[in-house]
Amino acid sequence: MITKRRALVLVDEAARHPFRQSLPPHVCRGFEARPGWRTRMALTGSDWRGFLTAYCATFVAVSVFIA
Known part of the structure; x- marks a missing residue:
């Protein structure tokens, strides 16, 4: 059986x-590792x-349709 490695802390406070x-x-x-995604x-x-x-x-x- 293959065991999965899990982190000790389940949540990231950051x-x-x-x-x-x-x-x-x-x-x-x-x-967050991708540079320049905001630009x-x-x-x-x-x-x-x-x-x-x-x-x-x-x-x-719309104005023409209403008038």
């Missing part, structure tokens, strides 16, 4: 959220322009 505390250490370590998730000028275009087009279409 993780601030209860869900993250319940995760195994190798899962949390993998998320990849940042919105660019093109993203804002696309959002504003879609918002204005929807606003105009």
Whole structure:
């Protein structure tokens, strides 16, 4: 029978959220080890322009439909 190696501490006090505390250490370590993930998730000028275009087009279409 193969035994599984378990950590002595079942929660990670460094993780601030209860869900993250319940995760195994190798899962949390993998998320924070990736450099620059915040910069990849940042919105660019093109993203804002696309959002504003879609918002204005929807606003105009609803206004024309109501009028």
